[in-house]
Amino acid sequence: MDSSDEALDIIVTNVVATFRTRCHLNLRTIALEGTNVIYKPEVGKVLMKLRKPKITASIWSSGKIICTGATSEDEAKLGARRLARCLQKLGFKVRFSAFRVVNVLAVCSMPFGVHLIDFTKNNRPIASYEPELHPAATYRIKHLKATIQVFSTGSITVTGPNVQNVATAVEQVYPLLFECQKPLCK
């Protein structure tokens, strides 16, 4: 899929997913009867951390749950189901519905450095670079809904709604980065 000879390693580091349990949850019960839970009554949510797929879930009393920390979409789903099972055991009539992966974060490293100022100049409105605020240049692809942050060392972080989009985004941005590359003398 890559245009160059070596394949670029796109490592997915975080997957965020949400689902609903379709029933009201009593946060105090969960907080008192679960292990690895943090209860935040001021905000109104419970943080529950699972070990097996390493996942942190924010549980609201309305029944909406957000799972973060998974490293793949399948893992996120597995973790979410585990969580739902856990809540079921606590006694709530949990139904697993509306599971949706919301955000995927991946990192990738280019074998060359990138000249950020040239890169921003070439891609004017889509890319923006503000060194006073953030060391990376931000490139937003609207139709993919993906955001790419490019650092001068050549490593990039990509966020998008699913893994496929992220891969496509990397492919799209690669030739642009290749133009403004700065060969790193290793």
Add this chain to the structure above:
Amino acid sequence: MKSCKNCGSSEIDVDASRGNAVCMSCGSVLEDNIIVSEVEFVETGGGGSLAVGQFVSAEGGAKLPSFGDSHFTGVGKESRAQTLQRAKQHINTLGHQLQMSQHCLDTAFNFYKMALTKHLTRGRRSAHVIAACIYLVCRTEGTPHMLLDLSDLLQVNVFVLGKTFLVLARELCINAPAIDPCLYIPRFAQLLEFGEKNHEVSMTAMRLVQRMKRDWMHTGRRPAGLCGAALLVAARLHDFRRTIKEIISIVKVCEATLRKRLVEFEDTPTSQLTIEEFMKVDLDQECDPPCFTAGLKKIKAQQLEMELRKKIDEVSDEIQEYQDEIDAELENSRPKLRGIYAAYTRDVPNSDMLSSSSKSADGEELEDNDELQAVAKHFGRDLEELTLEALIKLEQKRPEEEEEEEEDVPRRKGPSLESILGPMPSSATLGLRESINTCTEKENDGAADSGELDLSGIDDSEIELYLLNDKEVKIKTALWMAENSDYLKEQKEKEAKIAKEKELGIYKERKPRGPSRRRPPIRASTADEAIEKMLEQKKISSKINYDVLKDLDVKPGSSPARKVESPKKEPTAAKLTRRNRMPARTPLSLSTPLSSLGKRLKPFISGQPNKKQAVEQASNPLPVAVGAPGGESVVVESGPVMYDDGAAEEEDEDEEEVCVSAMELMGGNDYGFDGDDDGF
């Protein structure tokens, strides 16, 4: 403009010298600042001559002289003008604090106007938007102003300002060129007071910055930090003693950053040059960005660690062997232990192993109790190893080999397995089940939307681990209650408060972030009841004497009552388009206090006599209104509602003397809401 809007007369006097147009019958000023094309001169005292007329500012929104009742004309164009004027004022204030030229400030104002037309000011603090406009100008003009300066002045977080700035730049399609650190050098050099050598130092600093750019130190860094480092070095080069603290206070970076930049520069080959060489020669070699080299170093360090770890493992294995041999020999001297050991052993091969070892080992007499305990302890450890080994044997299914193998081999397996299994004793069994489950687990989606939980791949017993048992629950409950006692107290107090309020009937459900809602329509069987209930709800105004109002309600029976009914139904049922503009959400009702109604309606305050007039006029449209509540257009509404308000205010203000009402003056019937916009 041929007829007066207020009285309808056509006698209008236009005075060119004052630029006024005045109605001769009612006296209201219809126009001010009339623009004429002829120029007239008048004589001033002392023989000089003045041009007749007034100066009108080129920009709209100049303060209109208040002629009579102009203060409620804040609608439509005027409000836009006011906004612009206010913005201009703020921009100028801010700009002068930054010592920006007027030209820049004008450009900033233009940006603001553009932003206004694109509705970018909505939902943002005006201070932020103004700061963003100014910064935009700074960037396009290339002035040495930093976003940090602006945030210092406004005491706002830099990133918040930056966000607004980025949004503005994107929406207005303005390409702000990237910041060049060289821009900041003259500014900082000025502040550092280099005296005559200012120029030289600046030039040196600029060369340094350019060199830094080539060495890839400047991408992704705050330009101010680079400037600071460059200036420090340049100052030292020219024998100026500027401490780091002085530079920090001017450049607005912290000490750590400055030191880091200096260190990074030190790493580049340029730093090895002497001063003269540096001024003349430019090295061709370019460096990697410092974070990249740091990353490489990290990777190397990690690799080294891995190798070291492997070596340590091997060494520790050897040590373990020797240790175990020694222990085995020690153990031989204790026949008692063997007996105990026999009781502990589970597998025959184990005892065989040890008996063989005991045969092979030399017997040594142990005398001290400490040594015995130590051995026993080691035995305990050994037992663990052996049980683990037993497990492994079960899984690996190699019992025979175990027997045959030497003492060393299984022991060697012990430590390495222990290192794996030690920290996670339970996952061994679970790991197996996991792999089995993943094999059997095929279906993933499908059942998701139906709401049923697909249990494949979920190990129940593992989930049980996540739940505490009863005893633990009790302990945790106690702990949690103790921790959060404050919060619980607050909650109780809140509830008590709400309960009290409910009893008193004043309970208002307050959502912390909900939009303010219209009050639900009061359900009452008679108009009197309705008025009473409404009065109970809304006792806000201090200008209304409610007691008198109550008396009034009783008096002329039908008329206020009927008036009340219709506005009650209509404001809530139908949409008040024009009315909504006024006092944002309060429905026009009998008890809307005067202040909230806004200045527009104040002049409609009048005394008693007009009530009759209003009643008569109201009674006509009333039957129509009552007959078709809510279904009719605005026209029907405007009549009764408006009149009733006038009547309401009349009743409120009954202390006032009887005077001719504004409505009468204006001629009640042709009473359009639009006409009021100009404020008569």
